């Protein structure tokens with residue numbers, strides 16, 4: 095793989111995705127900064143990114159990509175490959191937080207959350223993998239959360255979406271390693287981005303109002319989270335380091351957080367348990383990373 099990589103990022107309009115875009119491009123990586131509706135709701139964000147790229151001669155291309163739409167995802171992946179000839183890294187970053195007592199979250203709200211936070215990466219990975227498998231190299235990166243390992247009351251559906259994402263990303267890491275493709279999980283703690291302003295609230299207030307003191311939990315948690323948020327550039331710097339780590343040397347999980355809350359311990363124990371499990375089922379060797387030559391038959 096070239097040291098300068100071709101990176102497709104979802105949710106690049108704001109927050110982490112925007113910072114990843116600029117941080118990686120400033121190091122010479124070609125970035126496809128994707129976002130939904132760059133001609134409408136994200137027109138200002140798209141034009142700011144294009145202006146930055148023009149001013150500082152950065153290799154950034156803005157593309158439309160709505161992670162909830164199969165055709166939009168496939169179009170963006172194909173456009174990136176048509177332009178750059180390959181895609182080395184896909185960063186599954188688009189996502190949002192849903193706050194509220196679980197009983198007050200409607201089925202439609204829960205489905206919409208999963209469609210973005212979980213099925214979005216399902217779509218993106220399926221769109222880029224045929225290209226990566228032909229290359230016999232690539233990185234699927236998943237922006238999970240500490241909440242992909244621990245559970246917050248009033249964040250149950252968000253945690254479920256990130257737990258699901260972690261399971262998928264881990265299974266991918268086992269299945270793709272022998273083809274020279276890595277799947278990695280980034281678990282940010284609590285960082286200052288527009289995520290708090292973009293939080294969706296559980297819709298069924300009538301049910302929330304029957305919970306007595308417990309109904310104050312979402313507000314307490316949101317206040318605690320927004321008052322302790324770290325500098326989001328730390329996460330972008332970590333993503334750059336991960337991407338620049340040689341193929342085959344990356345970890346499965348990276349916790350990037352001012353406070354660990356024991357997530358590091360869960361990761362360490364899980365690594366041991368999973369290792370034993372793969373041995374016990376006789377598949378440990380099949381899940382080892384191997385650098386491969388590109389094949390045309392995939």
Ligand SMILES: NC(=O)c1ccc[n+]([C@@H]2O[C@H](COP(=O)([O-])OP(=O)(O)OC[C@H]3O[C@@H](n4cnc5c(N)ncnc54)[C@H](OP(=O)(O)O)[C@@H]3O)[C@@H](O)[C@H]2O)c1
Pocket residue numbers: 104105106107108109110111129130135136159160161162187188189190191210237238239240281282283284285286287288289290292
């Ligand atoms: N900030 C934190 O403390 C923190 C901690 C752990 C994990 N995370 C995760 O980090 C990721 C980025 O969040 P952020 O903190 O940077 O917040 P953010 O600024 O709100 O960014 C979320 C991004 O996702 C995009 N998005 C939402 N739905 C989409 C869709 N259907 N298709 C394409 N893009 C879509 C948003 O685009 P629009 O502008 O179009 O809405 C926005 O660009 C999320 O997955 C979040 O769960 C954040």
